[in-house]
Amino acid sequence: MPEFSLTAEQESLRDLARKFARTEMAPKAAECDKSARFPEEIYRKAWELGLMNLNVPTEYGGSGLGALDQCLIVEELAYACGGMTTSIIANCLALEPILLGGSPAQKSRWLTPFCSEYHLASFCLTEPGGGSDAAGLKTRARKDSEEYVLSGEKCFITNGPHASLFTVFATLDPSLRSKGVAAFIVPGDAPGIVRGKDEDKMGHRASSTSTIRLEEVRVSRDQRLGGEHDGFSIAMRTLDQTRTPIGALATGIAQAALDLAARYSLERKTFGKPISEHQAIQIKLANMVQAVRAARLLTWHAAWTIDRGQPGTLESSIAKCYASDAALRVADEAIQIFGGYGYMRDYPVEKLMRDAKLTQIYEGSNEIQRIVTARELLRQYG
Amino acid sequence: MEIVVLIKPVPESETRLRASPDGRRLDSEGVRFVLAGYDESAVEQALLLKENVPGSKVHAISFGPARCGEALRAAIALGADAATWIEAPPEGSDDPILAARALASALSSIPYDLLLGGKHAGDDEEGIVVGAVAELLGIPSFGSVTDVRPAGPSGLAFQRPTEAGIESWETSLPCAIGLQQAWNDPRTAKLPNILRSRKAPIAKVDWPTVAKALGSESSPRSLSEEFRLPAPRSGAKMIEFQTPEEAAEKLVRLLREEAKVFP
Structure with missing residues (x-):
């Protein structure tokens, strides 16, 4: 039987990320978005707490987490700000080639000093x-x-x-x-x-x-x-490892959009009742929660596959592609539920749509993900 | 300095509360328990003192069901050196005096110079246990304290904010202190320390051992009869207005005609 509950350790990692996301990142998300400010103080603090070099083994000074643990953290961070999360997890992407292709001597020489201080x-x-x-x-x-x-x-x-x-x-x-x-x-x-x-x-x-x-x-x-x-193979294997956290990042954005929209629907009244009582809105919310849950489960499944030592190419491509498409769709619907307010920069939902868009493009565009998915799928029939 | 911090796991703040099937308690099924904010401040105070007084050790102790383990691991992740779980009776206990007796009994074999705790628990807010443990041990106790610092060769200084002003106190050791919440900006546990805390040993004193040590004092003297949630509040009414005068006029009319607070 599949097991969907998290271990106590995973819950405490998620608690840490949630606390950091909500107390440090969220209060500055709108300001940094508006002024395109790179909040180095937040990234420094993420490094101090061990939230930065998640995939680097502890012997080289990283956090040594598996794929699922990383995904739990990344979703929480992205719930507060997709852009900050991208900068926080960029080290995982950049250092993965060293983890995959580096000799023990190269790892000690390059990773150990890098991880012992705040570096990007x-x-x-x-x-x-x-x-x-x-x-x-x-x-x-x-x-x-x-x-x-x-x-x-x-x-x-x-x-x-x-x-x-x-x-x-x-x-x-x-x-x-x-x-x-x-x-x-x-x-x-x-x-x-x-x-x-x-x-x-x-x-x-x-x-x-x-x-x-x-x-x-x-x-x-x-x-x-x-x-x-070996460079091409290192690059491809790197992306096999780092695609799944992008699924988690997209899921975090989608969850944030769903939460904002659902809460707003209970407050906003039209035709004498909260809009949550209109079926048009209920259907939107139902579709949104379906997409968020499916995105999370596909992401967890891809991470679980990778944690079992399999390449997870098919699973991570499906997860990244589905979750990022879902994030854009859910953010779009959240704006629709907010109506004119959703289009205003003073409300937090339009940022989610702009942030979600990138997740369809980077770490392998969704077109490439579909090619990879089809190739891996057809291999099973060939 | 041997510092003992008394902690209690409480439901995390976003929990949706409901009564247990027997209607006597909060239903703990599916509820996540965490270190309370007051206890976080107490752990932070213990760690600050440890950093100030070389050779100090911080020992976290919790009385209750198995969920105490999670709160104790949180304390270890923050920097506590040791942790002990004192098991409560299997049928549970709502009696703060039983908790105090169990803790005081365990402290007969655990070294301490200073007992710290939240000024009250983050859930029931009774504020009995720290004072009662001190009484059972025959040491002085102080409540609602902030900013504990070493003073003199073997004493402590601390502050107590009151309605009238801030009191400054000094005390000798051993003593017990209940701390205010959030005045010291409790640190956040780092990820590697969280991972290490999962593997850290937690000493356990099982209930039969506790019961034997307490003898005739091992039965609870109070029992919660009923637990119910407050009645849901009726919705707020928003007054729409253009001018303050219009707002005041509408408010007075509502107070008179709908709320009927005055004729």
């Missing part, structure tokens, strides 16, 4: 010419005796303006497509790193995003993760 890292895969076509990336790695020289441009890099460590994917030979890609660890102060301006985004405005240009950045051989042909 960025995952540099996407390029102006394309994100989902990772095998066709243009950033070059040129071999120069014992070193590699990296040149190219990465874009939409979360925490790019603030990161002190980058994991960078570059090709040694574009004609080899995916087999030509290698992964590198690049310190933030490496000569030749040029950070672009902070992008002005539709949502996730408390998070900061920029281009990262690599101008003849020299890295030594021991900064390469895995072999010269």
Whole structure:
């Protein structure tokens, strides 16, 4: 029989995230959204409490959590602010290539000092010419005796303006497509790193995003993760691990939208009664809660699959794709329930729709998720 | 300094309360119990003193059913060095004096210089246990206290805010102190400490042992007869108005005609 209850340990982790989200993040969410402020004081505090490097094993100074534990935390954080959550969990994405492809020596050298203080890292895969076509990336790695020289441009890099460590994917030979890609660890102060301006985004405005240009950045051989042909596989396996928390992030946004809409429907009166008594609103709320619950269960199932040591490619693609579509739909309906007020920036619901939108795009667009889902599905019949 | 903090698990604040099937108590089925805000302030005070007085230890103790374990783990995650669960009788107990006797009896084999607790429990707000334990142990006790600090070679100074002003006190040890809530901004347990607290040992004194030690004092002397929720309040009425004069006029009319508070 499936077991849907959480352990006491998981409940205490969720309590911690909930307390942090509601006391530290939520009060500043609207202000940071409005002014596109990157609230470093909140990120610092998240690091102090152990809410930042969730996937890094404790021996390297992280929190050493499994996928389901991470998802419980991420949903709570996103309930308060999707953008802050993106910046808080960006380290998990950026450090995962080191966890998957790094030697024990590389892990101790790069992860231990990084996790022992407040630091941000960025995952540099996407390029102006394309994100989902990772095998066709243009950033070059040129071999120069014992070193590699990296040149190219990465874009939409979360925490790019603030990161002190980058994991960078570059090709040694574009004609080899995916087999030509290698992964590198690049310190933030490496000569030749040029950070672009902070992008002005539709949502996730408390998070900061920029281009990262690599101008003849020299890295030594021991900064390469895995072999010269392993970069693409490291990138894909990284995304297998980090897609599921995006499902949790989207679920948190959707739950927030549902809660706001349901409470408002009990207060707002039209035609002499609360709008919650109109069937038109009840049907909306019913559809919304169905979507939120399904998103959460798919996310938990994907996390459970990964925690059992399976790749979970199909499960995490389904979860990320479904939950992010659900988040946008639920936020949209929440605005509809709020009516004209929902469209006003003084009310919190329109932010949820803007924040939800990104979850359909980043960490593999939902179109790519559907391709992955179909491929994994058809494999079972072939 | 050996600091003992007395804690009690209480329903978390968002709980939807209901009566138990026998109608005597709060139904604990499906309810999450947490460390009360007053007790969090007491743990925080204990940790501040520990940080100030080298060699100090903080020992959290709770009397009650198995759910005490969760509150004790919360105290360990915050920084308590040890935890002991004193088991309540299997049929439960509503008697604060029985709780005090059980705790005082356990303290005969646990070293203490200072007993701390919330000034009252976060649920029933009786505020009896800390004072009663002190009385049973023959040590002085103080309630509604804030800001306890070391004073002199072996004493403590603390404050007590009252309606008239703030009292400053000094006391020798051992003593017992009930603390106000939230004046010291209790810290949040860090994630690694929460994980460690799950594996920390919790000493248990089972009920038969407690009952044997208490002898004829082991039966509760009071029993809750009935637990019911307050009657739901009738809805508020919002007055719509353009000017303050109009609001006042409408309010007076409602008070006179509907609420009938004056003729």
